[in-house]
Amino acid sequence: xxxxxxxTIATLLLTSILIGxxxxxxxxxxxxxxNFIQSTENDSDLNTSVKENGIxxxxxxxxxxxxxxxxxxxxxxxxxxxxxxxxxxxEAKYNDNTNCDDVLTASVDISSKTISLVCKADFEKxxxxxxxxxxxxxxxxxITVDYVKKxxxxxxxxxDSDSDSDYWYTGCGMQVNAGFRDSFAFxxxxxxxxxxxxxxxxxxxNVKDVTLIDDELMCGDCSSFETELRxxxxxxxxxxxxxxxxxxxxxxxxxxFSTSNKYHSIISQFNDDSYRYEEQGYICxxxxxxYYCVEDPTIELxxxxxxxxxxxxxxxxxxxxxxxxxxxTQTKNIEF
Numbered sequence: 001x002x003x004x005x006x007x008t009i010a011t012l013l014l015t016s017i018l019i020g021x022x023x024x025x026x027x028x029x030x031x032x033x034x035n036f037i038q039s040t041e042n043d044s045d046l047n048t049s050v051k052e053n054g055i056x057x058x059x060x061x062x063x064x065x066x067x068x069x070x071x072x073x074x075x076x077x078x079x080x081x082x083x084x085x086x087x088x089x090x091e092a093k094y095n096d097n098t099n100c101d102d103v104l105t106a107s108v109d110i111s112s113k114t115i116s117l118v119c120k121a122d123f124e125k126x127x128x129x130x131x132x133x134x135x136x137x138x139x140x141x142x143i144t145v146d147y148v149k150k151x152x153x154x155x156x157x158x159x160d161s162d163s164d165s166d167y168w169y170t171g172c173g174m175q176v177n178a179g180f181r182d183s184f185a186f187x188x189x190x191x192x193x194x195x196x197x198x199x200x201x202x203x204x205x206n207v208k209d210v211t212l213i214d215d216e217l218m219c220g221d222c223s224s225f226e227t228e229l230r231x232x233x234x235x236x237x238x239x240x241x242x243x244x245x246x247x248x249x250x251x252x253x254x255x256x257f258s259t260s261n262k263y264h265s266i267i268s269q270f271n272d273d274s275y276r277y278e279e280q281g282y283i284c285x286x287x288x289x290x291y292y293c294v295e296d297p298t299i300e301l302x303x304x305x306x307x308x309x310x311x312x313x314x315x316x317x318x319x320x321x322x323x324x325x326x327x328x329t330q331t332k333n334i335e336f
Contacts, residue, residue, distance in 0.1 A: 058076075074114065088131050092145075095125055103123040146199040150197070152299075153192075183247060210241055212287060287303060
């Protein structure tokens with residue numbers, strides 16, 4: 001009887017697609033000569049077999065199970081085709097030879113010559129799947145399974161602006177206290193939860209469907225410049241949000257929201273020595289938007305908050321010039 005030849009070392013690379021709390025698996029297969037065949041996340045691209053030295057493995061199907069685990073099934077074949085005992089066993093363990101059944105299991109169906117891998121959770125150590133000839137234990141093939149990092153969720157950062165609060169409180173050119181935002185950058189506004197992984201992947205984020213409705217303005221007697229201030233602030237704010245700007249408004253930007261000398265006079269008196277919103281200047285918006293993962297748009301956080309911005313400068317607008325509107329005297333006529 002001819003012995004089966006299982007000298008192939010196959011590499012099975014995992015990529016991920018978010019499905020509920022788990023990941024669907026997509027694979028690519030390479031052989032010992034490093035002729036790597038790159039697959040995509042589309043199963044239709046996986047119908048490529050690798051055959052060398054007596055073993056052939058080919059992707060067959062993918063299925064999402066009721067418990068949200070994912071099963072990937074592969075067919076295998078051996079040569080010679082008329083070998084008396086074509087049975088194999090399959091075993092999955094972490095790369096340190098410990099049990100991995102809590103995250104991934106491997107099984108073989110001898111009658112259909114298929115191997116099934118079931119991924120139940122993310123993992124952070126590589127997994128080796130070993131296929132062994134039942135007639136000759138020295139003949140094995142090994143598959144290495146990786147878990148590619150993926151985004152599990154997006155949420156608000158903790159503090160005054162957590163998910164249980166209706167308001168985001170923000171210093172424009174300053175960070176007023178620990179609960180205040182200091183940037184429009186995604187990582188400073190929101191928290192991302194990533195899966196465990198053995199293979200890193202970079203993710204990017206963007207914002208869409210931005211709606212800003214100015215809700216309240218506190219800036220002393222602002223009737224003479226209110227329209228200009230609201231319009232300019234709203235336009236500038238939307239631009240910073242949609243561009244994922246790194247910084248809030250600086251002194252020059254706050255100063256230039258209105259050309260009114262009265263506005264400049266009012267905001268130059270604001271300070272953070274005894275900060276209270278009801279005593280100082282601010283502008284409040286009803287802010288609606290959706291932050292999403294570019295690589296996986298199914299990961300999305302819809303925001304519906306009130307966003308309150310102070311008009312305080314940490315420097316007190318030092319060096320800014322308040323121009324003269326007019327000169328008034330108590331009397332128009334003087335007689336000697």
